[in-house]
Amino acid sequence: MSADPATTGSPLGGLLDGPPTVITAGVELFEHTLRDQGVETIAVDWRPPVADVASELARIAADPRTAAANQTAVERITSAEPRWVGVKQAREAVGIESGQFLHAGPPITWERASGPMRGALIGAMLYEGMADTPEEAERRGQRGELELAPCHSAGAVGPMAGVVSPSMPMFEIENGAFGNTAYCTLNEGLGKVLRYGAYAPEVGERLTWMQQVLGPAMDAGVRRLGSMDLRAIIQQAMQMGDELHNRNRAASALFVREMVPPLLEAGLDSRELADVVRFINGNEHFFLNLGMPAAKSALDPARDIPGSTVLVAMARNGTDFGVQASGTGDRWFTAPASVPDGLYLGDYGPDDANPDIGDSTITETGGMGGFVMAAAPAIVRFVGGQASDALDATRSMYRIAVGEHPHYQIPILEFRGSPIGIDATRVVRTGTVPAVNTGIAGKVAGTGQVGAGLVTPPIEVFVQAVRALAEAAQVPDA
Amino acid sequence: MSADPATTGSPLGGLLDGPPTVITAGVELFEHTLRDQGVETIAVDWRPPVADVASELARIAADPRTAAANQTAVERITSAEPRWVGVKQAREAVGIESGQFLHAGPPITWERASGPMRGALIGAMLYEGMADTPEEAERRGQRGELELAPCHSAGAVGPMAGVVSPSMPMFEIENGAFGNTAYCTLNEGLGKVLRYGAYAPEVGERLTWMQQVLGPAMDAGVRRLGSMDLRAIIQQAMQMGDELHNRNRAASALFVREMVPPLLEAGLDSRELADVVRFINGNEHFFLNLGMPAAKSALDPARDIPGSTVLVAMARNGTDFGVQASGTGDRWFTAPASVPDGLYLGDYGPDDANPDIGDSTITETGGMGGFVMAAAPAIVRFVGGQASDALDATRSMYRIAVGEHPHYQIPILEFRGSPIGIDATRVVRTGTVPAVNTGIAGKVAGTGQVGAGLVTPPIEVFVQAVRALAEAAQVPDA
Numbered sequence: 001m002s003a004d005p006a007t008t009g010s011p012l013g014g015l016l017d018g019p020p021t022v023i024t025a026g027v028e029l030f031e032h033t034l035r036d037q038g039v040e041t042i043a044v045d046w047r048p049p050v051a052d053v054a055s056e057l058a059r060i061a062a063d064p065r066t067a068a069a070n071q072t073a074v075e076r077i078t079s080a081e082p083r084w085v086g087v088k089q090a091r092e093a094v095g096i097e098s099g100q101f102l103h104a105g106p107p108i109t110w111e112r113a114s115g116p117m118r119g120a121l122i123g124a125m126l127y128e129g130m131a132d133t134p135e136e137a138e139r140r141g142q143r144g145e146l147e148l149a150p151c152h153s154a155g156a157v158g159p160m161a162g163v164v165s166p167s168m169p170m171f172e173i174e175n176g177a178f179g180n181t182a183y184c185t186l187n188e189g190l191g192k193v194l195r196y197g198a199y200a201p202e203v204g205e206r207l208t209w210m211q212q213v214l215g216p217a218m219d220a221g222v223r224r225l226g227s228m229d230l231r232a233i234i235q236q237a238m239q240m241g242d243e244l245h246n247r248n249r250a251a252s253a254l255f256v257r258e259m260v261p262p263l264l265e266a267g268l269d270s271r272e273l274a275d276v277v278r279f280i281n282g283n284e285h286f287f288l289n290l291g292m293p294a295a296k297s298a299l300d301p302a303r304d305i306p307g308s309t310v311l312v313a314m315a316r317n318g319t320d321f322g323v324q325a326s327g328t329g330d331r332w333f334t335a336p337a338s339v340p341d342g343l344y345l346g347d348y349g350p351d352d353a354n355p356d357i358g359d360s361t362i363t364e365t366g367g368m369g370g371f372v373m374a375a376a377p378a379i380v381r382f383v384g385g386q387a388s389d390a391l392d393a394t395r396s397m398y399r400i401a402v403g404e405h406p407h408y409q410i411p412i413l414e415f416r417g418s419p420i421g422i423d424a425t426r427v428v429r430t431g432t433v434p435a436v437n438t439g440i441a442g443k444v445a446g447t448g449q450v451g452a453g454l455v456t457p458p459i460e461v462f463v464q465a466v467r468a469l470a471e472a473a474q475v476p477d478a
Numbered sequence: 479m480s481a482d483p484a485t486t487g488s489p490l491g492g493l494l495d496g497p498p499t500v501i502t503a504g505v506e507l508f509e510h511t512l513r514d515q516g517v518e519t520i521a522v523d524w525r526p527p528v529a530d531v532a533s534e535l536a537r538i539a540a541d542p543r544t545a546a547a548n549q550t551a552v553e554r555i556t557s558a559e560p561r562w563v564g565v566k567q568a569r570e571a572v573g574i575e576s577g578q579f580l581h582a583g584p585p586i587t588w589e590r591a592s593g594p595m596r597g598a599l600i601g602a603m604l605y606e607g608m609a610d611t612p613e614e615a616e617r618r619g620q621r622g623e624l625e626l627a628p629c630h631s632a633g634a635v636g637p638m639a640g641v642v643s644p645s646m647p648m649f650e651i652e653n654g655a656f657g658n659t660a661y662c663t664l665n666e667g668l669g670k671v672l673r674y675g676a677y678a679p680e681v682g683e684r685l686t687w688m689q690q691v692l693g694p695a696m697d698a699g700v701r702r703l704g705s706m707d708l709r710a711i712i713q714q715a716m717q718m719g720d721e722l723h724n725r726n727r728a729a730s731a732l733f734v735r736e737m738v739p740p741l742l743e744a745g746l747d748s749r750e751l752a753d754v755v756r757f758i759n760g761n762e763h764f765f766l767n768l769g770m771p772a773a774k775s776a777l778d779p780a781r782d783i784p785g786s787t788v789l790v791a792m793a794r795n796g797t798d799f800g801v802q803a804s805g806t807g808d809r810w811f812t813a814p815a816s817v818p819d820g821l822y823l824g825d826y827g828p829d830d831a832n833p834d835i836g837d838s839t840i841t842e843t844g845g846m847g848g849f850v851m852a853a854a855p856a857i858v859r860f861v862g863g864q865a866s867d868a869l870d871a872t873r874s875m876y877r878i879a880v881g882e883h884p885h886y887q888i889p890i891l892e893f894r895g896s897p898i899g900i901d902a903t904r905v906v907r908t909g910t911v912p913a914v915n916t917g918i919a920g921k922v923a924g925t926g927q928v929g930a931g932l933v934t935p936p937i938e939v940f941v942q943a944v945r946a947l948a949e950a951a952q953v954p955d956a
Binding site for chain 1 (some may be wrong): 538653714718719720727728731734735736738739742743745748749751752755756759855856858859864865875889890891892893
């Protein structure tokens with residue numbers, strides 16, 4: 001009914017010939033009013049930028065380095081070749097000594113630490129023989145006898161509380177493209193485990209078995225294998241319904257499949273080997289502790305690119321949510337962590353939940369997790385929602401990502417690459433915060449996991465990052 | 479703009495108040511003409527029923543047993559509990575002796591057999607020591623010295639040529655809900671393999687290793703395990719991107735994962751065990767030969783339900799495509815098999831392709847394969863097409879299926895159950911034939927696999943089934 005602009009030659013292209021279709025953004029009242037009047041509307045999810053950073057955003061946009069710096073960041077991240085090469089004791093891997101502990105998220109003190117963080121530190125003290133009872137361990141914590149540092153400051157990442165103590169075995173991941181390394185402890189399984197803040201005797205017994213049996217077996221296996229190509233496993237798993245944060249079922253199965261022949265040939269006791277395989281089989285999150293350092297090893301080379309607004313870390317310590325941006329070095333931008341919204345185990349409910357905790361948001365930062373939920377629709381049975389929500393989550397992440405990952409593809413989106421390179425300015429400009437799915441820890445020390453769900457990162461951290469990036473921007477004289 | 483029927487009270491509900499939207503079906507010319515006139519059209523995929531079976535369809539519809547019989551058929555199929563319980567030699571499993579061979583599809587003679595079927599029979603004769611050269615084997619075939627019978631007639635299924643000879647090891651699957659069993663040989667991998675009609679020396683060597691090492695190892699492992707719940711593996715794999723016909727990557731990985739501990743504990747030589755695990759790891763189709771008999775064991779209890787129009791088998795021998803329906807016993811309805819349309823390996827092309835071959839359509843008959851491609855969008859990289867085609871294929875199968883499988887769910891379709899119980903009358907009425915994906919064998923004996931793709935079953939077999947079902951229908955006097 002509208003005239004064809006190609007034939008009429010009108011610069012308005014027949015725009016005003018037919019009834020209007022209105023694209024509405026923001027306040028839904030406008031859309032509803034128009035719809036009630038029979039006008040066709042298309043609602044788009046758009047919000048005005050956080051008002052008081054308009055000049056900061058303009059300043060960053062005026063820095064001629066920004067676009068190229070962000071491209072460089074994404075190129076470095078996507079050209080990573082993360083390979084698992086060995087298992088080392090934390091003492092050697094991240095250089096911590098007795099009394100020193102690493103933890104998830106930005107820096108934290110015992111005083112400000114949440115229940116699960118304290119619980120994990122108590123458990124680690126018991127495991128290291130620094131205390132005989134939880135009460136004694138707690139007193140040592142209160143007295144400031146622990147030296148705490150973020151995993152990220154030591155080239156490591158840790159899920160949930162992310163507590164690392166000197167005797168723990170750690171996966172060593174090497175980024176073949178850049179030569180840098182990253183470390184992570186081995187995954188303990190679900191339920192009463194240290195990373196969720198539990199410290200019952202079974203927790204320590206398991207950690208000891210991991211130190212004495214699991215760690216050495218894994219090391220012997222991978223050394224016989226030479227190395228394991230983690231990018232290839234992540235790539236395959238993403239075509240097998242995993243998003244690699246809270247769904248690692250395919251990746252864990254592929255991991256076991258690849259490890260068994262070298263484990264058999266490494267000459268280990270076959271009963272012990274059967275225990276090892278059963279332990280890994282019983283834990284569909286086993287691969288998380290390989291996927292996380294794979295992401296860290298890919299992101300670290302994108303640090304310190306002057307002018308880049310790409311995030312290189314997002315992490316939570318159970319009290320604060322923090323981010324680090326490429327153009328602002330090791331500086332953390334933090335704000336209070338929110339409580340996740342999700343599905344609870346057994347009788348637990350939202351009142352039992354601790355605020356968001358863990359370095360596992362390194363998966364989202366690296367184009368996995370919440371960013372590729374479209375590849376893993378079955379995850380909604382674990383974190384809540386509908387399969388369509390999983391598709392929507394991924395689609396909306398393209399708004400805040402600089403690029404698309406050439407290796408991590410999403411079949412249902414016609415093999416589109418995963419959204420990669422979170423741009424702090426786009427987060428602030430669109431009001432779209434990163435999609436994050438997560439496990440939920442009980443807020444009382446010693447509880448363990450209480451559920452899993454989705455969490456909304458605080459917009460403030462991105463605003464702070466934008467302010468700092470604007471300060472560091474180099475704007476040519478007008 | 480159109481009036482609200484709730485307020486006007488018009489029985490036409492405002493139907494004629496606005497401009498028309500036309501739903502078009504069948505000939506696209508109508509749709510295109512209307513669209514060219516600026517009329518909104520919605521095309522639906524509908525075709526008139528095959529004209530000359532209108533009275534047969536009416537007769538079946540008038541049989542008061544039909545609906546309940548089809549419900550019974552679907553209830554039996556979906557309540558199956560397929561479990562792998564052991565490995566037996568074909569001699570014992572399906573009762574064949576020297577000179578007797580099973581094959582895929584409906585009955586066939588040497589004279590009418592295609593290249594890959596003859597190639598597989600030649601390879602099986604060499605393997606059994608019935609001939610020293612391919613030429614001698616071929617002469618024995620021509621002289622009618624082989625006794626041939628369909629796998630289905632002996633409680634078995636076989637992928638591609640599906641040739642079974644007495645010395646081959648076979649998986650034994652037990653349907654725990656009904657006590658019936660089904661058998662299938664072990665999967666050889668890809669490339670030059672017997673089931674694709676290859677018979678080079680490496681084919682026989684591999685079959686001998688499978689008989690001497692792989693089969694006994696699998697038997698020792700499963701006996702230590704007790705049994706393996708195949709329904710649980712299929713269910714999980716369908717949430718991990720497998721459709722269980724041409725994509726068995728997750729199922730094969732889950733299989734290995736579950737088998738390793740019992741294999742370790744069965745006291746096998748660890749070098750040999752490493753070979754076994756490497757062989758299975760190197761073949762992402764390994765689980766196909768467990769999924770197929772799982773489907774057969776689920777479908778067999780739905781045989782011989784008087785009045786049921788549900789299909790209990792679809793199978794091809796490389797020359798003919800055949801189906802069996804519940805209400806017509808063991809009778810085969812056949813028509814010439816078509817050549818699949820798909821992607822070719824290396825320099826091969828459509829001219830190298832043999833017509834459709836194999837019992838593997840038992841997966842589609844059992845609510846897997848082409849029927850659940852929506853769960854496995856990555857399969858389009860193997861069989862061709864777009865991810866959206868995979869979704870469309872599954873959606874269209876609900877038109878011809880009696881029910882939805884309560885255990886086999888498709889996450890991206892909000893966990894809808896897979897379409898199950900193919901109703902021959904719906905196929906004929908809607909003109910929608912079952913969606914089938916398949917491997918493509920070279921048409922020259924000895925070639926092996928040349929590609930993979932989709933194939934259109936001939937509508938004639940469903941028409942024949944409907945005619946026979948109509949003859950068997952019991953219509954009360956009017």
